[in-house]
Amino acid sequence: MNEKRKRNAEKKRSPRQEEKYLKKELKKLNPKRNRIKGWLEFTGVEVPDTIEHIDLIKLAYKEFKNIPERIPDNPRPIDLHSCYNVIINWDKRVRVKPKKKEKKQKKQKGFKPRATGIFTTDMNAKIAAFYRSYEWRKLRMVVLKKYGARCQCCGATRADGVSIHVDHIKSLRKFWELRLVEGSLQVLCEVCNHGKGNWDDTDWRDTLTAEYNAMMAEG
Incomplete structure (x- = not known):
């Protein structure tokens, strides 16, 4: 029918x-x-x-x-x-719609306004403390030595005027247990990392390595 x-x-x-x-x-x-x-x-x-x-x-x-x-x-x-x-x-x-983002933040559990007007959560404070920890800084250096200070998504380096980040492939908020697992980390420039956000868990490590090696072989 x-x-x-x-x-x-x-x-x-x-x-x-x-x-x-x-x-x-x-x-x-x-x-x-x-x-x-x-x-x-x-x-x-x-x-x-x-x-x-x-x-x-x-x-x-x-x-x-x-x-x-x-x-x-x-x-x-x-x-x-x-x-x-x-x-x-x-x-x-x-x-980006700031008002919509702010409204979403207010619904999050543990939402607390700061005196400065910038909003935070208990999880934000936990993550901030983690990034200041010795364990994270030590692991970050291990990853940078392993892969080099080159973005594994776009190939940019500090010579291109960007900062290099060590990124958690899976969102740190959702997969807190992977925070110190070396296999869950990749190197991204600040632009690719900010663009990736928390919604994208693409693993760029093998992709760039193969392409970069091929380019170097041709050159």
Whole structure:
């Protein structure tokens, strides 16, 4: 019965309705597609609604590499895969809504306002104390010696004017038991680390190592 209704609906749709239907189906097909399209439109690039998904990614990759400083918070990817990861998360960094974020913080357990007006939680204090601990500083140096002071996502170093961070691949808030596990750490520049946030647990270690070694072999 549902198939019959669907066929009848397709017959009755006007060209304009068909266009709207197609847009709706594309939107349902892949939510990430719309975020990439939104990023391109944000940078002034017009994108057809019917563009193939792979062509959309390639277009975003081309435009992303050609924009020098239009969105300074974005790292410069060295391949299509890392570019895709950065682009689909662009709106989480560029379109931040402070009021909404503050409202979410107030709902968190242990929320306490400071006298300065900056809000914190018990977990924030716990994490801050952890990053000051001797155990963490010692482990951080072990990781930097192992991988080198090069971002394992975009390949940037201190020579590129960025700070180098030792990042917990999985969110420290959600996986507190992994805080001192060497295997759960990777090296990222400040831009990639801030862009990654707590929602992305991509392990960039093997990806960059293979690509960087290949580039060095070609050079």
